Structure formats: structure tokens, C-alpha cells
Amino acid sequence: MNNVKKRWICLFVENEIGVLARISGLFSSKAYNIDTITVGTTEDTTVSRMTISFTSDDKTFEQIKKQFNRSVEVIKVVDYTDIPIHMKEILFVKINHCSEKDKKEIFRIADIFNITIVDYNYTSILLECTQTEDINDAIIKLLQEKFMNRMEITRGGVVATEAIGVANK
């Protein structure tokens, strides 16, 4: 029962003032922790779509889904944890105080992991990486080995949608 793992959930909610507070309030009032949350409007401007990632056990997860389902503002809840989806998260990493050797290393990493270099001066490099949450985690870990204490990390949170044919998460 106590199967603690990473979960993803997609919520369709009323696009109205306070709905984000309501959803995040549900997490905090039950002492559940959110890893990431993203929100944006959909093709129907009265509806917003949220992707929330968090880590929990099965029992807590069931409770969270039920709590959402009974919220007046929530139109639909889709559990993305075990279904085929496409998932992306944008990640910016700024690395400062780079030597020539560092820069070479960073360019090599960028080449291998499909990372784009979007800004640059003689001492700093800005990387943009749009991958799944897990790959972004791994890239951060890799960069930290070498550039700890001179990295600035900005993560955008997960967005996801159901796969049509081939999944990628």
C-alpha cells in the first residue's frame, strides 16, 4: 500500500480568480507537498489546465484525487502516472566564472544531451534544456559535479499531454 513514488496529475479547472489558491490550498491543508505545478488556459478560455507533479504513497494519492474530484472548481482529473503521455519541462541553467576548459566541457555536454546554448559572454553561459523532468534532474546532477556553487537553476515545471501514438516521459 505504501508505494511512495513520483506522480503526475492533470486537472481541468474553471479559469477564475482564486482557483490556483484553492488547488494549492488543498495540498497544503492536507499537508501534501507539490513538486511542480503549471497552469495555462486551454482552447476554451474559461478552462485552465494544470499539470501537477508530486511524490506520495498510494493511499495519499487516492485521497488527493478524491479531494480534487469533489472540488466545485475542478472539472476533470486525469491521472498521468501510468498512462502514455508526452511530458516536457523547460530548464535554464546559467553557469558563471567559466574558464576556457569549462566552456569546452559545457559545449560537449550540450552537444550530447541536446541542450541549446541560448546566451553567452566570455565568462558565463546560459543553457536551455527542454526535456522530461527525469532527464532534467539528471542533467542538473551532472552539471553540479563540476560547476557546483556557480550555477543558477530555473525550472519551469512539468507540462504534459496524452500521447497519440508514441509516448515520451
Next chain:
Amino acid sequence: MKISGAKLFVEALKKEKVDTLFAYPGGQTIDLFDALYGEKEINIILPRHEQALAHAADGYARSTGKVGVCLVTSGPGATNLVTGIATANYDSVPMVCFTGQVPTNLIGNDAFQEVDTIGIMRSVCKYAVTVRNREELGKIIKKAFFIARTGKPGVVVVDIPKDIQIALGSDVYPEKVSIRGYKPNTDVHPMQVKRVLAALKTAKKPVFLIGGGVNIAHANKELTKLVELTGIPVVTTIMGKGAIDTNHELYIGNIGIHGSYASNHAISECDVLFSIGTRFNDRITGKIETFAKNAKIIHVDIDTAAISRNIVVDIPLVGDAKKAINALLENAKPLNISEWVKQIQEWKKEYPIEMPKEVKGVSPQKIIEAINKVFDKNAIITTDVGQNQLWTTQFLELNSTKKMLTSGGLGTMGYGLPSAIGAKIGNPTKDVVSIAGDGGMQMNIQEMATAVVNELPMTLCVLNNGYLGNVRQWQEMFYNKQYSLTCLRYRKSCNQACSNPNKDCPPFIPDFIKLAESYGAKAIRVTKTEDIEKALKEAKKNKRVPTLIEFIIDREANVLPMVKPRKFFRQYYSRIQWKGR
């Protein structure tokens, strides 16, 4: 035709058949009150504090089954309402609370009497919304009443800025409302009904555990039928008390930390626990790992989120309690469980709940028993919170014409008096009795004025021990008898570390008799057990005026039996095992 928001508000209340409004005016609701001036179709009650106002609307709603409606101003009006809203929502009481708000162009500017009402209310109510434009007002009010009274009932807060109240707009109040994210389902799944019936068929030691959901669904008759048809004995939670006549031969009693031995034993020993409308609160389960350990658990609840939240349920049946019971009634069969029933009856006889015969002052048990006798039918009993509430739930008898209102979920002191006022206003022909302690009574004592000016004949019992008795009992039993801050007779000249009440203690403040009389109420002080009945009868006779009866009870009377905290139900303090009173 174009009308103001305030006019539409009044029309909306009438369309929703609101006959009583609990309201306290203020700067940001002055336009709404202006539109209510001279209104004949709505009885508008002015309590003396917004917390009590919400409790009064709550008592009105619980006792009539209608939606309780509140109207208060912004800022402090709204914040004072919070406790009342949380109390009602916790016990699934349908209420709609309107709060005034500063004009929309001032929202967020830290204006005078501005608070983020919706931000505050959101976590203690079912739904909360600010009206942001005049044309949405009608739709939002319609939605509010719909959400409050459907599904698992609850409190809806509608925050109306002052400019919306003034603005002219459509006079149309929608007939219907559809909310895409809110489709409460009350029908039960036939497959699950079959599973429940199959589990019952093989049960040797089944027991019903009935919660407040049955009372909310008004399924009392249906439940009684099902109990009589199957022969399964019934235990209730505090909120479920009265779901079946307490004198019914198959009724065992309340479970929980102050429940009866027989009830708690029945739950521990049963092989099928058939629960309806309860969320398995920690007060009833005790140590969760040992609760109904050997039983298959059936759980009927309208709220899917209540299923398997606190205990793992084997057969869930989601839906309205009345519909669920009716579906079961179609195919339920009598069970052959006479041995089991006999066993429970023996426990009940062997270990009754009773207080010691020899007591200092008036015996709380005798007070409740006298209330049973004097107010035997057509009565509503409200309780406050604490020992008074627990004694009431232990000894009060309820039947189909008698109801008990109590703050079971939130446990709000100060609930007793205002909820009784709401109940009396909603049920003028019924006798209304409130039972409170000296602590809780003082939390909303100002409502004596509301009771007097509205000419409400009610019986207001105060069980005075000069202590915050329930906490004092815990201090006596589990905190080395250190009565930390629980004595209400304490004076500056006393030793603060005193755990020794005696005849030289300073007098109780206030003098309830003089206080009641100053409000224009009648008052009686009872110091001897033999005078209880006489006082209650006299109070019952009084017309158009409330009567406060102050019962001077033993200062250190305890509520027993009591399950040891965080323990298995069998680990008990019975009256005999506990040497105190």
C-alpha cells in the same frame, strides 16, 4: 427591467424560499439592508455577535432541514463568522453566508474593513466566491444555494462588493443552474448493493455503525425498518445519535472514547461492520490498528473522499444514505444472529453507563434524565461542547419527535445557546432546551439578548462546576492533577498552582441569575438533585421569555467510562476503576 444588485439579492432570497435571515449590518452591507427594510416575507433576526449569528443559522438549518442564511458585513463581520462556518461545514450543515466587501476598485488596497474574505473562508467551507460583476450576481446566488444543499451539504460563502450591490442590472434570477465541475451523485451502484447483501448473508456477528449522515439524509424511518428487518444491532456516533429511537431494543448506545462498554465491545468483536454516514473520526476509532480488527467493513457514504480515508473499507457504497438503505431494503433478509444479540444485551445490562449515586451538588445524569422526562416529545436539545455535551450524549433519550443538535466535528464552545435560538426560531411550536457548561455559556452569553428580544421561550441549562471541566478531567487523569488554567473561579489572590477546589474558593463570576435577569430573562438556581424536575417544569411553562437554570454540579465530576487515549477500546477507565468522581 434594471434593478440594483441589492434588490436582486432580496428577490433571490425569496425565490429560494428563505423565510428567515440571520443578519448583522455594517458599512459594506448597508445597501443590502436598505433593500431589506420593511420586508415582510423574510423574518430577519439580529443576533449580538456574528459567530453566534452563524451558529443560530446553523441551528435553524439542522432543525428544519432548510438552508441557513447569514448576512454580515466585510472585515470583522466576516472574520467573526469563521468559527460558525467551520462548525457548520464540519457537520455538513447547508448554509449560505453573504458577506459585504469593499467596492471592487478598492479590493487589494488595504481599504477600511477589508479582508480577503474568500482567502480566509476557502479552507473551512464547501465553496467560496466573490461576485466580480453585477450580471453574475443572480447566477452566483443560485449556484450557492444549489451547492449548499446538494451532495454532502455544506457552507457556501458569497462575497458581494458594495458597488455590485448598488449597480443596476438584469432583474432575472435563473431558474436552473448547471456546474460542470459539480455533479453530485446520490444514486447507489446496484453491483455494490449486491456485494453488501452477500456480505450480510454470511455474517455471524454484524453490527450497524450509524453516523450523522443518516440524520442529514432524513433516513431515520428507513434505517429503523432495515434494523428491524435484519435484526442487526445498532451503535451510533455522537452525530448519529437519534437516527434510531434510543429506547429501541436493538439500539446499543454510542461508541467512542466516552461510549458505552457494550457498543465499543460490539465494534471490537463484530465480523461485519456496516457503517453508514460516518467518516471514522479519531474520537470513535481510538487506536486505528485495533478498530474492528476482525470485521469486514461496509461503508455507505455520499462523499467518495470519506471512503478508505481513515480505515480501509472492504465494500464501499457511495451514495445518499436514504437511497442506499432503500435499495438494501428491497432484498435484505432476516439474519439468524440471536446469540450475538443476546451477548450484546448482556454487556449492556452488565455495564450500563451511570454516574455515582452519591455526589456533591446536582448530579449531571439526573439533570439529563429529568430533561428526558419533562421534555419527552416534540423537543430539540442543543448542547455546548465539553462535559455537558458528553453527559448529554450518554444519557439523552431521542425518538422520532426529538432531535439533538451538537457541534460534533469542530467541537465549538459557545454553540449551545445560539444554535438553540436558531432552532426555536425555525420550530416555534417545539420545546427547545440548550445544555451548556459555565465556560461555553460565557462564550456567547450576549445572545441572551437575542432570545429575550425575540420573545423565545426556551430552557437554558447551565451545568456550573466553575471549571473548564473536560480539560480539567484530562488534567486530573493524565497530567498529575495539575489544574492548569482550567479554574473559572480563580482570582489574582489565589495560588495559581491550585488543584484543590474547596468551600473557601472565591465565588463564581458572573452570577448567572443576576445576569440572566439583567437581560430580562427568567432565572432559577438549582443546588439540590430533588429540585431539578421542578425547575425544568417551571421553565417549560414560561411563555415568551427564556429561562436560564443554573445547576450547581460537583466541581470534579467526571465523564466515564473513558477509553485510555490512543488505546484499544478494551483499555478502559470505568467508573469503578477510576477512583475519582
